Amino acid sequence: MTELPAIAGERPAAIGTGRLILVVGPSGAGKDTLIDLARAACAGDGGIVFPRRVVTRAASRFEDNEQVSAESFRQACARGDFAVHWEAHGHGYALPRVIDDELVAGRTVVANVSRTVVAELRRAYADVRVVLVTAPADILAARLAARDRSSDGEIAYRLGREIDAAAADVTIHNIGNPGDHAGELMRVIRRA
Numbered sequence: 001m002t003e004l005p006a007i008a009g010e011r012p013a014a015i016g017t018g019r020l021i022l023v024v025g026p027s028g029a030g031k032d033t034l035i036d037l038a039r040a041a042c043a044g045d046g047g048i049v050f051p052r053r054v055v056t057r058a059a060s061r062f063e064d065n066e067q068v069s070a071e072s073f074r075q076a077c078a079r080g081d082f083a084v085h086w087e088a089h090g091h092g093y094a095l096p097r098v099i100d101d102e103l104v105a106g107r108t109v110v111a112n113v114s115r116t117v118v119a120e121l122r123r124a125y126a127d128v129r130v131v132l133v134t135a136p137a138d139i140l141a142a143r144l145a146a147r148d149r150s151s152d153g154e155i156a157y158r159l160g161r162e163i164d165a166a167a168a169d170v171t172i173h174n175i176g177n178p179g180d181h182a183g184e185l186m187r188v189i190r191r192a
Contacts, residue, residue, distance in 0.1 A: 014126040016103025021110040021189055022118060024167075025133035027089075028143035030174040030181070031112045032064070034133060037182030038110065038189060048108045048189060051099055054082065056092040084121060086114050108189060118167050131188055132168035135175050 023031045035050060042048040055065040056073050068076070073092040077085055085094035099109045103125060113121070122128045135143075170188050174181045 015100055015124060016126050017106045018103040019108045019127045019129060020099070020103060020121065020125045021108060022121060022128060022130045023110065023112045023133060023185070024115045024118060024130060026135075026140055028140035029133040029135050030143070030178060031133045033178050034172070034174065034182045034185050035110060035112055036064070037178060038185050041182065041186055042189070046107075048110065049099070049102045050110050051096055051102075053112065054085075054092075054094040054096065084113070084117050084124075086117050088114050088116070110189060115167065129170070129188055130168045131185060132171045133174050133181075133185075134171065135173065139175060 023035055025031050039050045042050070053065045054068055054073065054076070056068060056070045057065070058067050059065050070092065073085075073094070076082060076094070077092075081097055082094035083097050083099045085092060087093070093114065095111055095113065099111070102109050118128075118130055122130075170184070172181050172184045
């Protein structure tokens with residue numbers, strides 16, 4: 001796997017008439033929680049898609065991903081199965097190539113990605129909005145400790161990573177009722 005993000009295939013022009021909503025933020029900020037609540041609120045709306053990330057780590061109650069082995073991930077990268085892939089915390093992550101079709105069809109695609117891929121995705125896709133989900137360090141630390149997922153690395157290291165808030169179009173401070181903050185995400189998704 002590569003340390004750098006990779007956009008698959010040649011892209012002569014930005015892809016899609018749909019909107020790509022990228023949800024970014026520090027570990028423990030609650031990105032997947034807000035995405036899950038938004039997904040439930042959008043159930044039955046065929047114009048909004050929430051693709052499952054492909055990850056070389058088992059799914060958990062905190063993250064619903066498609067689990068693959070590191071070797072399967074490498075093979076999928078080589079075949080061009082992913083729209084974008086990156087490495088973080090010793091794991092490979094990717095969004096499936098099908099998001100290209102969804103965006104070309106004019107749909108809104110909502111995905112949790114690493115902030116390291118934002119610039120590449122802004123170049124590759126026609127309409128990208130970045131939502132930063134964040135919380136104070138003490139809240140992040142408590143949430144990460146509650147996960148008890150040692151495969152993600154040390155909590156202190158994860159909390160020390162810088163997040164470029166300037167790249168965000170919208171910032172959600174996820175410190176209160178998750179339903180309220182999911183409403184903030186929904187306003188971005190629905191352009192309210």
